Amino acid sequence: MQLIATCAFGLEKLVYDEIKKLGLWVVKTEDGKVIFEGDESALIQANLWLRCADRIMIKIAEFKATTFDELFDEINALEWEKYIEINDVFPIKATSVKSILHSEPAIQSIVKKAIVKKLQKRYHTEILPENSNTTYQIIVKANKDQFLISIDSSGESLHKRGYRTKTNIAPIKETLAAALIKLSDWMPEKTLVDPFCGSGTIAIExxxxxxxxxPGLKRQFAFQNWSWINQKLFQKIYNEALNSVKIIEKLPIYCFDIDSEVLKIAEQNAKNAGFENMHFKRSDFYDLDFAKFSNCTFITNPPYGERMQDIEDVEQIYRELGEKFKQTKNSSLFLITSDESFQDLFNRKADKNRKLFNGGIRCYLYSYLDPN
Ligand SMILES: C[S@@+](CC[C@H](N)C(=O)[O-])C[C@H]1O[C@@H](n2cnc3c(N)ncnc32)[C@H](O)[C@@H]1O
Known part of the structure; x- marks a missing residue:
């Protein structure tokens, strides 16, 4: 079957690399998605292991439709009984962009009718009670009259790892935090510092x-309730993932934040993820002595000003960060912000600058290598 890993714009190459690392065959990469070939085992592996993807979908069909009759016929011709049993729940979510069939509620209703008709015929029944614990979320995406039909195997978005029970008001998504780590030069031998750690997501990832x-070890997936998925195979792949954990004692990861309440949340999140001894300390960034940091990778998501603080405070933080970073030795900085004037305020052009999206906000990851 063909599977689709969806992701935030800008993370496609990272997701592609993660899929290749699982030994799977990538068919193509498009904006916000990577399409790959795989069986049941691939579907389980991808859900458990992909750190930067949002969801794993099963691709059911792709076709052109410009009338509701065409849409009905295409959907009705598909073998829905291969997936959905007589009592299963199957909600439809449609989006439509630049298509003749533009009414999303109308698309949802036609797709639902077409599937219901098909299943009624296959199961020789008038009644589909939709009263089991098993859900097949069907996703319909129309783009320039081209329809992509898929089923979501993940359930909750994959950024929900299960460890983050509370957050501060502007947390970074776990998938994006993982991406920042992968895009940085950090290795476990190096010290990682997050001076604006908030709920600790970057450090935990x-x-x-x-x-x-x-990343999926502490959560549930929609496919775990599906009758055609071999649950013994899931257990085997899950146990293999458990056995491949290699605990490094005393990881050099240091987190600071000005807000002591948010630090309590960060500590709890780290505990939930299994890290009891992570270093969290309350400190105003202005009081941190950057001259003491050597051979460090700073990875951070400071306030942007959009959601949290006064823009002037934020600009002052960015200016001061530029000065403080000059005092570090043999260190690098990877910082994500939506502020397009960051490089001017920091007073140095980034060695690399990459566009990324943090929950719909267009951001940039500014990468700075050792200044000396
Ligand atoms: C965008 S949030 C970081 C979110 C974090 N990545 C997470 O996953 O929750 C920015 C953080 O900077 C902290 N902060 C703001 N001003 C600060 C300062 N002067 N010194 C240290 N921390 C500060 C805020 O308390 C907030 O937690």
Whole structure:
């Protein structure tokens, strides 16, 4: 079957690399998605292991339709009984962009009718009660009259790893935090510093990568309720993931934040993820002595001003960060912000500058290598 890993714009190459690392065959990469070939085992592996993807979808069909009759016929011709049993729940979510069939509620209703008709015929029944615990979320995406039909195998988005029970008001998504680690030069031998750690997501994702902890180990997936998925195979792949954890004692990861309440949340999140001894300390960034940091990778998501603080405070932080970073030795900085004037305020052009999206906000990852 063909599977689709969806992701935030800008993360496609990272997701592509993660899929290749699982030994799977990538068919193509498009904006916000990577399409790959795989069986049941690939579907389970991808859900458990992909750190930067949002969801794993099963591609059911792709076709052109410009009338509701065409849409009905295409959907009705598909073998829905291969997936959905008589009692199963199958909600439809449609989006439509630049298509003649533009009404999303109308598309949803036609697709639902077409599937219901098909299943009624296959199961020789008038009634589909939709009262089991099993859900097949069907996703319909129309783009320039081209329809892509898929089923979501993940359930909750994959950024929900299960460790983050509370957050501060502007947390970074776990998938994006993992991406920042992968785009940085950090290795577990180097010290990682997050001076604006908030709920600790960057540090926790780094520790999970360093310890080879599969991101999906502490959560459930929609496919776990599906009757045609071999649950013994799931258990085998899950146990293999558990056994491949390699705990590195005393990881050099240091986190600071000005807000002591948010630090309590960060500590709890780290504990939930299995990291009891991570270093969290309350400190105003202005009081940190950067001259003491050598051979460090700073990975951070400071306030942007959009959601949190006064823009002037934020600009002052960025200016001061530029000065403080000059005092570090043999260190690098990877910083994500939506502020397009960051490089001017920091007073140095980034060695690399990459466009990324943080929950719909267009951001840039500014990478700075050792200044000296
Ligand atoms: C965008 S949030 C970081 C979110 C974090 N990545 C997470 O996953 O929750 C920015 C953080 O910077 C902190 N902060 C703001 N001003 C600060 C300062 N002067 N010194 C240290 N931390 C500060 C805020 O308390 C907030 O937690």
């Amino acid at each position: 780094a520790a999970m990568i360093a310890n080879n902890i599969a």
